[in-house]
Amino acid sequence: MARPRPEEFNKVKTVAMNRRARFDYAIEDVFEAGIVLQGTEVKSLRFGDGSITESYAEVKGEEIWLVNSNIPEFSHGNRYNHEPKRPRKLLLKQREIAKMQGAVNRQGMTLVPLSVYFNERGKAKVELALAKGRKAPDKREYVKERDWKKEQGRLLRERG
Secondary structure, X not given: OOOOOOOOOOOOEEEEEOOOHHHHEEEEEEEEEEEOOOHHHHHHHHOOOOEOOOXXXXXXXXXXXXXXXXXXXXXXXXXXXXXXXXXXXXXXXXXXXXHHHHHHHHHOOEEXXXXXEEOOOOOEEEEEEEEXXXXXXXXXXXXXXXXXXXXXXXXXXXXX
């Protein structure tokens, strides 16, 4: 029997976060994926550059690609620099890819990157979520619930 995965992945250095994703989408499942990078992309990420705010992942055949993520050119890259918005291949197990492909095709879910980070071994990883889009009333309900939980915590702290 497989060992259960931890809720939080081991994030040593977070490079980019998609903070808007948790508001715009109802997140169902979270996966950790490796990302195929070129040398100057890794250097640029280590300096803390990079953005995934407008990016998404898509299934092409038996592979998953991260589309529209921006990793700016490395300042000292010269002619070996990379293209900033090129699609990048994500590394996942076949079972995970099949699960994502089924959810996207059958249930109309979306693959949303939540963060890009380096793990304790120094490898660049992407936290990828299977999510369903929220409509405006759902977003209002989410904000109401979040505010109530904050208020509830405040009241409990005041009363001891």
